[in-house]
Amino acid sequence: MIRQALIDPFSDFEFMRRALAAVIALSLGSGPIGVFLMLRRMSLVGDAMAHAILPGAAIGFLLSGLNLFAMTTGGLIAGFAVALLSGLVSRSTGLKEDASLATFYLASLAIGVTIVSVKGTNIDLLHVLFGNILAMDDPTLLMVAGNATITLLVLAVIYRPLVIESVDPLFLRTVSRAGAPAHLIFLGLIVVNLVNGFQALGTLLAVGLMILPAGIARFWSRDVTPMICIAVASAIVSGYIGLVLSFQTRIPSGPAIILVASLLYLGSVLFGRVGGVLPQLFPGRHLEA
Amino acid sequence: MKRLLPALSLFLALLPSVPASAQTRPNVVTSFSILADFARRVGGDRISVTSLVGPDSDAHVYTPTPHDAKDVGAARLLIVNGLGLEGWLPRLQQASGSKAPIIVATQGITPRKRGADADPHAWQSVGNARVYVRNILDALVAADPADAAVFQANAERYLAELDALDQEVRAEIGKIPPERRKVISTHDAFGYFADAYGIQFIAPLGVSTETEPSARDVAEIIVQVRKDKIPAVFLENFNDDRLVGRIAAETGAKIGGTLYSDALSEENGPAPTYIAMVRHNIRALTSALGR
Numbered sequence: 001m002i003r004q005a006l007i008d009p010f011s012d013f014e015f016m017r018r019a020l021a022a023v024i025a026l027s028l029g030s031g032p033i034g035v036f037l038m039l040r041r042m043s044l045v046g047d048a049m050a051h052a053i054l055p056g057a058a059i060g061f062l063l064s065g066l067n068l069f070a071m072t073t074g075g076l077i078a079g080f081a082v083a084l085l086s087g088l089v090s091r092s093t094g095l096k097e098d099a100s101l102a103t104f105y106l107a108s109l110a111i112g113v114t115i116v117s118v119k120g121t122n123i124d125l126l127h128v129l130f131g132n133i134l135a136m137d138d139p140t141l142l143m144v145a146g147n148a149t150i151t152l153l154v155l156a157v158i159y160r161p162l163v164i165e166s167v168d169p170l171f172l173r174t175v176s177r178a179g180a181p182a183h184l185i186f187l188g189l190i191v192v193n194l195v196n197g198f199q200a201l202g203t204l205l206a207v208g209l210m211i212l213p214a215g216i217a218r219f220w221s222r223d224v225t226p227m228i229c230i231a232v233a234s235a236i237v238s239g240y241i242g243l244v245l246s247f248q249t250r251i252p253s254g255p256a257i258i259l260v261a262s263l264l265y266l267g268s269v270l271f272g273r274v275g276g277v278l279p280q281l282f283p284g285r286h287l288e289a
Numbered sequence: 290m291k292r293l294l295p296a297l298s299l300f301l302a303l304l305p306s307v308p309a310s311a312q313t314r315p316n317v318v319t320s321f322s323i324l325a326d327f328a329r330r331v332g333g334d335r336i337s338v339t340s341l342v343g344p345d346s347d348a349h350v351y352t353p354t355p356h357d358a359k360d361v362g363a364a365r366l367l368i369v370n371g372l373g374l375e376g377w378l379p380r381l382q383q384a385s386g387s388k389a390p391i392i393v394a395t396q397g398i399t400p401r402k403r404g405a406d407a408d409p410h411a412w413q414s415v416g417n418a419r420v421y422v423r424n425i426l427d428a429l430v431a432a433d434p435a436d437a438a439v440f441q442a443n444a445e446r447y448l449a450e451l452d453a454l455d456q457e458v459r460a461e462i463g464k465i466p467p468e469r470r471k472v473i474s475t476h477d478a479f480g481y482f483a484d485a486y487g488i489q490f491i492a493p494l495g496v497s498t499e500t501e502p503s504a505r506d507v508a509e510i511i512v513q514v515r516k517d518k519i520p521a522v523f524l525e526n527f528n529d530d531r532l533v534g535r536i537a538a539e540t541g542a543k544i545g546g547t548l549y550s551d552a553l554s555e556e557n558g559p560a561p562t563y564i565a566m567v568r569h570n571i572r573a574l575t576s577a578l579g580r
Contacts, residue, residue: 013508015535134507135532246504253504 009247016243018136019253022144022200023239026209029148029193031232032155034214035224036186039166043214045101046207049194052082052105054112062115072143072195079191082108087184133200133243133253140200147196151189158182163224209235212261219272234264315433318364320375321348322553323412324394324421326563328368330447331425335436339364341381344555348374353381361385366432368425371395374409392428394421401480410478410550414485415455415567419448454564461571462486465578472578473514473542474523478550488574491519507536514540521545521577546573 010016037043056078060070086101093100136144155162161178164171172179197206217230242257251259270277314337319325325340332338339360342348348370361367362385369375371393382391398420400407411417426444430437462470471489479490491513514522514536522536523545537544548570549560560566 009504009508013511014539015507015511016504018535019504132502132532134502134504135535137531137534137538140531243504247508248505250503250505252502256503 005248006244009244015134015136016247018141019133019243020240022133022136022141023209023243023257024236025141025145025148026193026197026200027213027232027235027239029151029196030206030210031213031217031235032228033151033186033189033193034210034212035217035228035231036162036166037190037211038214038218039224042097043211044098046190046194046210048101048105049079049083049190050198050207052108053079053191053195053198055108055115056081056112058112058115075198076191076195078108078112079194080188083187083191084184087187091180091183133257136200144196144200147192151193154185154189158185162186166224208258208261209238212258212265213238216261216265216268219268219274219276222274234261238264315365316360316363317366317368317429317432318360318389319368320370320378321551322346323551323563323566324368324370324425326553327394327418327421327425327447328429331422331440331444332429333439333443335433335439336429342552344553344558344561346552348551351377353377353384357381358385361387361389364389366428367391368394368428370409370412372400372407372409372411390428390432392424394424396420396424401484403477403480408477408480411481412563413479413482413550415451415458416485417481418563419451422448422451450564454567458486458567458571461575462488465575469520469578471517471519472521472523472545472574473510473519474545474548479548482570488578490523491517502532507532510536511539514542523548523573523577543577545577548573 010020034046037045053075056074056076057071058074059078060072060074063074064070082101082104086097086104089095089100089104090097158178158181161172161176161182165179165182169179193210194206197209200206213231213235214227216234217227220230221227238261239257242260243253245251245260246253246256249256268276271279273279314335316339317328317332317336318339318341319328320340321342322340322344325338328336328338341353341357341360342351358381361381364387367378367382367387367389369378369391372395378391382389395409395411395417398411398417400409400411402408412421422444426440429440433440465488470487471491474490479488482488483490510522513519519542521543522533522540533544536542547559549566553562553566554560560569
């Protein structure tokens with residue numbers, strides 16, 4: 001019975017196996033990114049970035065019609081441009097990161113909407129850009145997995161400056177110049193993973209798989225490395241349970257995955273070892289003499 | 290006398306040797322592109338036709354623009370499909386201050402029921418298209434009696450073309466083996482077509498096309514296609530052709546091409562006119578279902 005519910009969907013249907021593979025690849029990339037976003041108090045940046053991608057997708061559409069590759073590339077370029085420009089402005093002026101990002105993404109969104117309306121069709125571009133986790137064909141699956149690989153490799157390279165800057169930016173500035181480039185590269189990784197997530201989950205749910213697991217992990221560890229592991233693991237678990245849930249109950253897969261992650265988050269808020277509500281109310285006995 | 294009258298009015302219509310200029314041609318506004326094509330064929334160069342919902346756009350989800358209100362305000366005649374397709378029209382007409390009469394082109398067609406509501410896609414059967422054309426002819430004649438003979442002649446010619454088209458569709462479908470005359474389709478637009486020509490459009494059970502499909506929905510479609518040995522899937526309004534590709538890959542069914550249902554394509558597309566649209570659809574069906 002349990003086997004039937006949990007394993008048969010995947011052994012009977014190839015699209016379920018592909019969906020699971022995609023969600024695991026996504027989790028591996030988005031988990032660590034989400035943790036760093038949270039540590040740097042940038043959790044809402046993902047949301048803003050998602051909007052910044054529109055003009056790129058629109059230009060791709062203008063140049064080559066409804067071509068998924070062109071629109072994805074355009075979206076990547078637009079996202080990078082906004083990330084770079086806002087990163088540069090906040091690093092070289094007094095404007096805070098969130099404010100400069102907000103202005104750039106709004107400008108970008110306006111350009112995107114203008115381009116779309118000049119072309120004058122009422123096809124929803126972002127809708128075309130957004131895929132469905134149940135529709136993983138070979139190119140999409142390879143792209144998702146490839147992007148996750150790149151993310152992990154790049155993160156390994158910039159890991160030290162990124163961690164130090166997240167916890168003590170002043171110290172990093174005194175010992176190294178790696179802070180700014182690491183930050184910009186990190187912004188680029190956010191864009192890559194967002195576009196990646198769009199392919200699989202669609203709309204803002206892509207942001208969900210990035211931020212929610214990080215939120216979960218925060219309640220179970222104080223150290224960065226275990227936090228990243230917990231984030232990745234909880235993202236994968238949400239993906240698996242979400243797919244099974246979608247198979248058994250007709251909830252669309254994207255929302256199902258994020259719903260499961262939200263429940264895990266709720267559980268972590270209540271029971272989390274680090275700062276959870278219940279452990280705070282009923283502290284353990286280990287502090288007693 | 291009855292035969293003399295059109296001839297006489299034709300003569301009268303031809304008397305002013307200069308054709309009526311663009312300013313004086315009556316403006317006919319139609320709600321969507323297929324009606325516009327009918328009206329153009331009947332009206333010819335004696336009327337100017339504007340379609341509110343243009344080619345490649347969906348009349349179900351259309352939102353009127355101020356420009357459309359202007360068009361409606363300037364219209365001598367408004368041609369609509371009726372059967373609940375143009376829910377937005379009453380408000381638009383009120384907003385535009387138009388006094389133009391509204392002609393319901395489906396007048397006289399017995400609507401199919403889709404649940405409690407009528408299915409508006411009556412034009413998908415060529416037989417019904419003839420009714421549309423006659424209704425439009427009557428409306429144009431009433432609005433512009435001076436050109437009645439021209440309209441009459443245009444309509445006769447067009448109706449003959451539609452007759453030939455109807456025969457052609459039946460002949461093409463006759464070539465498909467009867468046991469293969471079924472497709473899975475989430476299109477709810479082909480009810481009239483299915484009734485008239487005997488191709489089954491099997492809707493995937495319990496699948497709504499408006500929302501994102503769940504894993505269960507996709508699994509059920511796959512099971513159904515395998516079980517009923519359905520030769521082809523036409524699911525393009527799943528919005529994501531990769532999903533349809535996935536279903537086809539797991540069942541061995543062919544992926545049907547695009548079926549035009551609610552709108553014509555642009556001028557240079559595959560279905561710029563009604564007749565081209567029907568031909569395009571029938572070619573898509575026969576190439577997917579034939580052996």
